[in-house]
Amino acid sequence: MAPIVTIRDLCKSFAGVRALDKAQFDLLPGEVHALMGENGAGKSTLMKVLAGVYSKDSGEVLIDGQPVDIASPRAAQALGIGIIHQELNLMNHLSAAQNIFIGREPRGRFGLFIDEDAMRTQAERIFARMNLRLDPHTPVGELTVARQQMVEIAKALSFDSRVLIMDEPTAALNNEEVADLFRIIGQLRSQGVAIVYISHKMDELKRIADRVTVMRDGQYIATVPMAGTPMDSLIAMMVGRQLTEVENDFPDTSGNEVVLEARGITRGAVVRNASFVLRKGEILGFAGLMGAGRTELARAVFGADPIDAGEVLVHGRKVSIKSPEDAVRHGIGYLSEDRKHFGLATGMDVETNIALPSMKKFLSMGVFIDQAAIEAAGERYVKQLSIKTPSVRQQVRLLSGGNQQKIVIAKWLLRDCGVLFFDEPTRGIDVGAKAEIYRLLNQLAAEGKAIVIISSELPEILRVSHRVLVMCEGRITGELAGREASQEKIMQLATRRETAAAAAEATA
Amino acid sequence: QAQQEIYIPLVSKGFQHQFWQAVKSGAEQAAKDLKVKVTFEGPETEAMVDKQIDMLAAALAKKPQAIGFAALDSQAAIPLLKKAQAAKIPVVAFDSGVDSDIPVTTTTTDNKAAAALAADKMAEMIGKSGEVALVVHDQTSRTGVDRRDGFVNRIKSAYPNIKIVSVQYGGGDQLKSTEITKSILQASPNLKGIFGANEGSAIGVVNGVKEMKRSGKVVIIGYDSGKQQKNAIMDGSMAGAITQNPVGMGYKTVEMAVKAIKGEKLPKVVDSGFFWYDKTNIADPKIASVLYD
Amino acid sequence: MTTPTAATTAAAAARGFSLKARLFRPATRQKLLAFASLIALLVFFSFASPQFLQTDNLVSILQSTAVNGVLAIACTFVIITAGIDLSVGTLMTFCAVMAGVVLTYMGMPLALGITAAIFFGALAGFVSGVLIAKLKIPPFIATLGMMMLLKGLSLVISGTKPIYFNDTPDFPAISQDSLIGYFIPSLPIPNAVLILFLVAVAASIVLNKTILGRYTFALGSNEEAVRLSGVNTDFWKIVVYTVSGGICGIAGLLIASRLNSAQPALGQGYELDAIAAVVIGGTSLSGGTGTIVGTIIGAFIMSVLTNGLRILSVAQEWQTVVTGVIIILAVYADILRRRSSSAH
Amino acid sequence: MTTPTAATTAAAAARGFSLKARLFRPATRQKLLAFASLIALLVFFSFASPQFLQTDNLVSILQSTAVNGVLAIACTFVIITAGIDLSVGTLMTFCAVMAGVVLTYMGMPLALGITAAIFFGALAGFVSGVLIAKLKIPPFIATLGMMMLLKGLSLVISGTKPIYFNDTPDFPAISQDSLIGYFIPSLPIPNAVLILFLVAVAASIVLNKTILGRYTFALGSNEEAVRLSGVNTDFWKIVVYTVSGGICGIAGLLIASRLNSAQPALGQGYELDAIAAVVIGGTSLSGGTGTIVGTIIGAFIMSVLTNGLRILSVAQEWQTVVTGVIIILAVYADILRRRSSSAH
Numbered sequence A: 001m002a003p004i005v006t007i008r009d010l011c012k013s014f015a016g017v018r019a020l021d022k023a024q025f026d027l028l029p030g031e032v033h034a035l036m037g038e039n040g041a042g043k044s045t046l047m048k049v050l051a052g053v054y055s056k057d058s059g060e061v062l063i064d065g066q067p068v069d070i071a072s073p074r075a076a077q078a079l080g081i082g083i084i085h086q087e088l089n090l091m092n093h094l095s096a097a098q099n100i101f102i103g104r105e106p107r108g109r110f111g112l113f114i115d116e117d118a119m120r121t122q123a124e125r126i127f128a129r130m131n132l133r134l135d136p137h138t139p140v141g142e143l144t145v146a147r148q149q150m151v152e153i154a155k156a157l158s159f160d161s162r163v164l165i166m167d168e169p170t171a172a173l174n175n176e177e178v179a180d181l182f183r184i185i186g187q188l189r190s191q192g193v194a195i196v197y198i199s200h201k202m203d204e205l206k207r208i209a210d211r212v213t214v215m216r217d218g219q220y221i222a223t224v225p226m227a228g229t230p231m232d233s234l235i236a237m238m239v240g241r242q243l244t245e246v247e248n249d250f251p252d253t254s255g256n257e258v259v260l261e262a263r264g265i266t267r268g269a270v271v272r273n274a275s276f277v278l279r280k281g282e283i284l285g286f287a288g289l290m291g292a293g294r295t296e297l298a299r300a301v302f303g304a305d306p307i308d309a310g311e312v313l314v315h316g317r318k319v320s321i322k323s324p325e326d327a328v329r330h331g332i333g334y335l336s337e338d339r340k341h342f343g344l345a346t347g348m349d350v351e352t353n354i355a356l357p358s359m360k361k362f363l364s365m366g367v368f369i370d371q372a373a374i375e376a377a378g379e380r381y382v383k384q385l386s387i388k389t390p391s392v393r394q395q396v397r398l399l400s401g402g403n404q405q406k407i408v409i410a411k412w413l414l415r416d417c418g419v420l421f422f423d424e425p426t427r428g429i430d431v432g433a434k435a436e437i438y439r440l441l442n443q444l445a446a447e448g449k450a451i452v453i454i455s456s457e458l459p460e461i462l463r464v465s466h467r468v469l470v471m472c473e474g475r476i477t478g479e480l481a482g483r484e485a486s487q488e489k490i491m492q493l494a495t496r497r498e499t500a501a502a503a504a505e506a507t508a
Numbered sequence B: 001q002a003q004q005e006i007y008i009p010l011v012s013k014g015f016q017h018q019f020w021q022a023v024k025s026g027a028e029q030a031a032k033d034l035k036v037k038v039t040f041e042g043p044e045t046e047a048m049v050d051k052q053i054d055m056l057a058a059a060l061a062k063k064p065q066a067i068g069f070a071a072l073d074s075q076a077a078i079p080l081l082k083k084a085q086a087a088k089i090p091v092v093a094f095d096s097g098v099d100s101d102i103p104v105t106t107t108t109t110d111n112k113a114a115a116a117l118a119a120d121k122m123a124e125m126i127g128k129s130g131e132v133a134l135v136v137h138d139q140t141s142r143t144g145v146d147r148r149d150g151f152v153n154r155i156k157s158a159y160p161n162i163k164i165v166s167v168q169y170g171g172g173d174q175l176k177s178t179e180i181t182k183s184i185l186q187a188s189p190n191l192k193g194i195f196g197a198n199e200g201s202a203i204g205v206v207n208g209v210k211e212m213k214r215s216g217k218v219v220i221i222g223y224d225s226g227k228q229q230k231n232a233i234m235d236g237s238m239a240g241a242i243t244q245n246p247v248g249m250g251y252k253t254v255e256m257a258v259k260a261i262k263g264e265k266l267p268k269v270v271d272s273g274f275f276w277y278d279k280t281n282i283a284d285p286k287i288a289s290v291l292y293d
Numbered sequence C, D: 001m002t003t004p005t006a007a008t009t010a011a012a013a014a015r016g017f018s019l020k021a022r023l024f025r026p027a028t029r030q031k032l033l034a035f036a037s038l039i040a041l042l043v044f045f046s047f048a049s050p051q052f053l054q055t056d057n058l059v060s061i062l063q064s065t066a067v068n069g070v071l072a073i074a075c076t077f078v079i080i081t082a083g084i085d086l087s088v089g090t091l092m093t094f095c096a097v098m099a100g101v102v103l104t105y106m107g108m109p110l111a112l113g114i115t116a117a118i119f120f121g122a123l124a125g126f127v128s129g130v131l132i133a134k135l136k137i138p139p140f141i142a143t144l145g146m147m148m149l150l151k152g153l154s155l156v157i158s159g160t161k162p163i164y165f166n167d168t169p170d171f172p173a174i175s176q177d178s179l180i181g182y183f184i185p186s187l188p189i190p191n192a193v194l195i196l197f198l199v200a201v202a203a204s205i206v207l208n209k210t211i212l213g214r215y216t217f218a219l220g221s222n223e224e225a226v227r228l229s230g231v232n233t234d235f236w237k238i239v240v241y242t243v244s245g246g247i248c249g250i251a252g253l254l255i256a257s258r259l260n261s262a263q264p265a266l267g268q269g270y271e272l273d274a275i276a277a278v279v280i281g282g283t284s285l286s287g288g289t290g291t292i293v294g295t296i297i298g299a300f301i302m303s304v305l306t307n308g309l310r311i312l313s314v315a316q317e318w319q320t321v322v323t324g325v326i327i328i329l330a331v332y333a334d335i336l337r338r339r340s341s342s343a344h
């Protein structure tokens, strides 16, 4: 079969960074082609060149064997190339349907007026195909990150492209949604659509990819068939060395001092009467479906959002947490799931972002900033977390997504909080770094820190948690000891909806 | 009782400038003497013709017994003035007239003639030859245009050896007028005199000349009064100035309005006059009475 | 997803009624609340002064809203794209002057004068749009530059003198006559108000029903996302500024016909009133949201306030103080309204 | 990471030299380029008029930059937080009036008058800060309201009359005497310029070396992320506006001492000059970036332009046109400079 897309010797540099160095790639019709590589390997950049977002410095892009110059997203669309970007690109004030059809609105009278009804119907049709229950009129800004991601996927599907690029489409999705997405990918594949699939979730790749291209440092490493290639060797190709798996050893922490206790936290309808305790040295996993309220609960405890009822105790003493400042003062840190909006000042440099919660540590005479110390701290963490950046003075927005995530982690490590909430900490992080982060979590717990990890990836929850709490519809529906937790048990609790819970309570 | 009190709103060309504040104080004095109630308002700049029309409309809505009006544009207000006429509200024009016979009388001063007098004084003091410049407050307002033209035309027609090298506008802002004066002095090293066409401009000229250390070498003629201007004349940094009689103008406007309400016959024009004052006559009671702080 | 808390009990109760009632109830309340500040002012002034609530005065409030209202509509478009336009005031004047040139200096027929005003408005808007979209000059600076440029040009072209329309007796009628009064003599609402209303309706349709309106909101919401969707954002941004400029041309016609003259020095400072009206009306300066109805309410709040304070004969310096405070309060009220409506 | 393209060949060549030279070269060039517009103007006017390049005139330019320069510094802080301050002009006047009240009406000693001006500036800034940070009123509107409020208050407090400082003969010396000229008679640079310079240095240190400065940038970059980092963003925002207000107080002292009076009606319109200077100096209105040096360059561009056009006796209406065009060009030049420097 002749490839739809062929990329040869593609080079692309940014200020001080060689993102692509003679990269190669070819894509066959009807295949799911996985693109793998560590954070900053150049995957997104390569795809952005193909989608007309970036212009190449040198090299060739051929579509159906013809050399093309893809100068704009519009040109890429015209060639039948659609893309789901790694970062959300939505207009928050517009509705889901409006977002999907931006630039291609069905026209009514005179070609000037928009046919809203047609748009709604078409959007509903796509949602139905995705098994997504969503009113097309909902403003996108009111949706959770997961649902926003679903809207992005819907938008990409609406193009009916021949080539569909998916840059980490499942980073924010839960298992059910991932299953829906894979079903759709299957359909597309059978229709002859070529799909480029970028993900750091190895199990996913195993499930759907036909072939894999591995990249490292902007260079092409190899293209291999998925079936028959062991995961270990793929990972070795990616990182250039062998990785050793860390096993969870489930230490018994039940006797440890309670450092944080939340009692009856209620926030509107999204968090309802949630209570939990967190002990010194333990890793507490929060599992649940999309919109279960885990993020909202963490934000409420952290003081980021006002609560309607409930109290928080730190080391057994009741404290008033009205703002993140209060929380941090009481030694509580929170890593947001949405790094772009809530985690980072992306226009500022790496070292400043890392130092941001700890600025007061770097003062001389109470007001002046000790820049050398900040730089040293920045460099320490860049090294410790292997953050890929030309220097600690680089603006964070110029780093790859995974490296940005590491900076969020670094800033809370530096702040040295006793209690840390990690909300989806490995979203968009490569396997090597993921292992690194798990090791780090264990190490922090061993040092006596209390850790909450919120994750929609059940394997991740199972792998790191000493204890698992499951949420559903804003309530905590159950607790499992790490050793006895399993995907099935968690899913059962995660779907224990109101009526079922009431029934359970009645019998108890 | 309150219903019976005669109410006369005055819609002026401005309210922040000292000139208009002086008109206001004259009007308030008359209100006290004649036992009537007046209000006084004007737009922020003399460019805001439509804002003034809105003020006039609001004033008419209050159903006053008479109204005083200093038109920014001689035509724009005519529809409203017709309304006033229809409602039998006599209109007294002040400062400058309206292109219409609706106003029962106009209390005014001749800005052009006054500025021409300033030109004569300037010519006299610089020996009828040399370079002079003007710092004017406004390029488009009636007062600005009249004072500029009065001065410029007189120099052109009567003093062929005097050259006007620059006319610039500082909006009556003292700081801007200072900077303007300095650049004029910089550009014209032989400048012999500057005319500042209102209080802010004149003070700016004094400041600018002082800052450029050209005091005594440049003849400054001002317009209007005010504490600083009077001081400048006393200490010799300003040669003299033209003053109108804004207090008198305000007083006369109210007085005429009251007469109009009573149905008395009024002259078509009441000239509130203008005066030249300098060190020699500033203490003269006749002059002192038309000056304000 | 059911959410049976106190907050939703009401919603559950409403479910008994028609779906429509359920959908519309909170929305209607929210819309009425937008009028709250305006109504509060109207009630206050009506009690404070017997002269306030008279036909004449209400008509003159309407009349005085026309120019600022139209300018505010022009600004609304730009502000929804997260831009700003400081040049609307002097652009209005520039258009008035161009109408004067065509009608009075060149003696052309009325229709041509009207066309000229709108054309030159659109042209200036186009230039701003190009500066902003193509040269990437921030809107604040591009339009600040245009503001000065147009102010100067108006003075240059008019010869720093007002241009009168005495040879075109139909011109003042555009804004001063009353078509409504012709049919309903007891309602002598001047045409200027009718024009404001027509412009508002047209602008509302453009914003909500057309492709231009959609892109206007989209640009303000996330320009980069729109660009990545393959839309020519530069083009649409230029169109928005051009349309906004054309609307300023209409404002120029209104003010010129009201004053029966083009006053070349007028205009600066009007942009702040227009922007204030837009923001009081609930349009966010960070873009992506906004309504024409809100803008009109904002413009009325400004003119009712000004008129009312004058009717009460409040000293002018205090008028300024009060206006400053009320602008802040009105926007704060709008913020509270939104906060409470989004909490449910 | 090697980058063997044409652009980096030069860098490779430079590698032969010291690391320092390599690091500094492009940065230095970029900084020099920031001066480019200013230098172009200076060169142009020097050729156009023999009077331009004289000590006297240069001193005048310096002096005329002082007030706008200080106001622009105040604006720089606010703009870096992605805010805007429209009240700086009337706030300056308000501070001048308060100094007048303390010195002339109450007959207090000079130091108290100076303190009063700065204190009331900071107080007004604090109020703006609270409106913006706590009540979440958009900066544009909060400071527009403050602008009007302060304008009215200045008139009310002064009784719509200038307040003179005739009883405080030392007061004019603040801005008009020349400390530098005392030591170096050939350089009679008035103290106002010295004060501008001192304020600039202090502001630069605050912005770049202190925690306030760091938070100022961080707020403008991503306020929510800063808040979630446990920083009391409301507090720091209020501090920024308070500091900015205090700096306006200094501007108030400068203008009052130069005019030897507090002129209550002056001030509106000054905010646009100040903001223009900030933006010409390369500070982005969307926040997160900016330098004091840039702002000072911007302020000089404005005053050189004004002075030069006046020296050339360009007709006033054309001065306005040219100023508008140059503002746009200067900002465009800065954009081009940044674009080319980030391409390397």
Ligand SMILES: Nc1ncnc2c1ncn2[C@@H]1O[C@H](COP(=O)(O)OP(=O)(O)OP(=O)(O)O)[C@@H](O)[C@H]1O
Residues within 6 Å of the ligand: A014, A015, A017, A018, A019, A037, A038, A039, A040, A041, A042, A043, A044, A045, A046, A086, A388, A398, A399, A400, A401, A402, A403, A428, A430
């Ligand atoms: N606009 C830009 N300016 C400067 N550098 C950039 C830019 N975009 C990407 N880079 C750099 O290019 C390199 C490749 O980035 P890219 O986003 O392609 O990585 P990636 O493989 O998608 O990583 P991730 O898995 O973390 O998303 C990184 O080092 C990144 O810092």
Ligand SMILES: Nc1ncnc2c1ncn2[C@@H]1O[C@H](COP(=O)(O)OP(=O)(O)OP(=O)(O)O)[C@@H](O)[C@H]1O
Residues within 6 Å of the ligand: A141, A142, A143, A144, A145, A146, A147, A172, A270, A288, A289, A290, A291, A292, A293, A294, A295, A296, A297, A337, A456
């Ligand atoms: N900005 C918002 N506006 C309205 N509703 C919201 C908003 N953010 C969250 N919600 C709602 O709050 C509920 C809880 O969401 P939350 O983000 O806490 O869930 P989560 O368990 O963290 O899931 P996720 O995996 O999506 O992060 C959901 O019903 C969601 O729709």
Ligand SMILES: [Mg+2]
Residues within 6 Å of the ligand: A043, A044, A045, A086, A167, A400, A401
């Ligand atoms: Mg990527």
Ligand SMILES: [Mg+2]
Residues within 6 Å of the ligand: A294, A295, A296, A337, A423
């Ligand atoms: Mg979440």
